């Protein structure tokens with residue numbers, strides 16, 4: 001599925017599929033934490049991240065992101081859902097009613113202190129399904145949130161930021177970093193993303209060749225959400241080349257950016 005070796009062929013029709021509301025309401029921290037984005041290793045020492053974090057206090061209610069059915073609720077020791085058994089502690093997995101091109105879509109909630117649903121239960125978008133915790137491999141209370149397409153396993157994750165409805169006034173950036181031959185750069189190039197005023201500065205990396213996946217609807221190798229509408233500069237220094245691009249982020253939309261190395 002991942003076009004790492006073949007020349008990159010972009011889809012003719014890329015479009016948003018914001019099928020999910022935020023798993024936390026806006027009275028709590030409903031912004032994705034920027035320190036450990038999808039596909040990154042944080043400071044280099046962490047495992048490749050298969051989801052995103054929402055940092056909130058213990059006991060904060062988490063909500064169904066869409067209508068669907070609960071397929072996992074409880075400890076992840078029996079079915080290994082993460083990197084090893086017990087990785088996500090107390091977990092809820094919701095299977096959405098909607099499928100993408102026939103492929104099932106799942107939302108996973110990890111490190112909960114308490115699931116509030118049972119397997120087989122139907123839930124509606126916005127319904128409380130559990131509470132934030134720090135069970136499993138968590139160093140502090142937070143929600144680990146994953147999206148899986150095609151199968152409910154660790155190998156089928158995609159970037160949740162391309163699925164979560166943007167917060168009001170915010171949009172999403174998705175793109176690819178390509179070699180001069182047009183192939184995907186899959187050696188974790190560092191990207192610096194700055195707002196026009198310079199007040200906001202985020203870092204991410206392009207996805208590694210294995211572990212995480214491009215989105216079936218976007219085929220990106222980087223994606224960052226929660227960017228305030230307006231101009232942003234994307235900069236990378238990779239393989240001895242400094243590249244910079246300016247993008248206009250539109251509220252409520254995903255903006256596509258293609259960056260190509262020149263040699």
Ligand SMILES: [Zn+2]
Pocket residue numbers: 049051052053143144145
């Ligand atoms: Zn996480």
